Amino acid sequence: MITKLIDLIFGCHHPRYSFPVTIRGSAHRPQAGALTGTYVACLDCGKEFPYDWQDMRVITSQAERQEYVASLATKQAV
Numbered sequence: 001m002i003t004k005l006i007d008l009i010f011g012c013h014h015p016r017y018s019f020p021v022t023i024r025g026s027a028h029r030p031q032a033g034a035l036t037g038t039y040v041a042c043l044d045c046g047k048e049f050p051y052d053w054q055d056m057r058v059i060t061s062q063a064e065r066q067e068y069v070a071s072l073a074t075k076q077a078v
Contacts, residue, residue, distance in 0.1 A: 012045035017058060020051045035065060 017040040023033060032039035032048035040051045040058055050059040052068065059065055 012042060012047070014042040014044070014047065014049075014060070016043040017041065017049070018043055020053065022053075035059070035068065 020038045020040050021033070022038040023030075030039055030048050032050050035050040036052055036059070038051045038053055039048045041048045050065065050068075051057070052059055059068055
């Protein structure tokens with residue numbers, strides 16, 4: 001818990017991202033790219049985040065990830 005508090009105060013706030021990267025084929029895909037197929041990386045700390053090309057936004061929180069998966073499920077059902 002103390003670690004989360006220190007990270008909240010002094011950690012990276014991810015202000016700058018790389019250009020979205022999509023890995024095609026059978027190459028190993030990073031964990032961040034497993035959700036959408038595309039990911040971006042923070043240029044300051046290197047953390048990777050899923051990127052949604054349809055909405056052109058970075059998916060940063062767990063709630064956004066769950067919402068994205070739920071929207072994919074409804075699109076698949078139709």
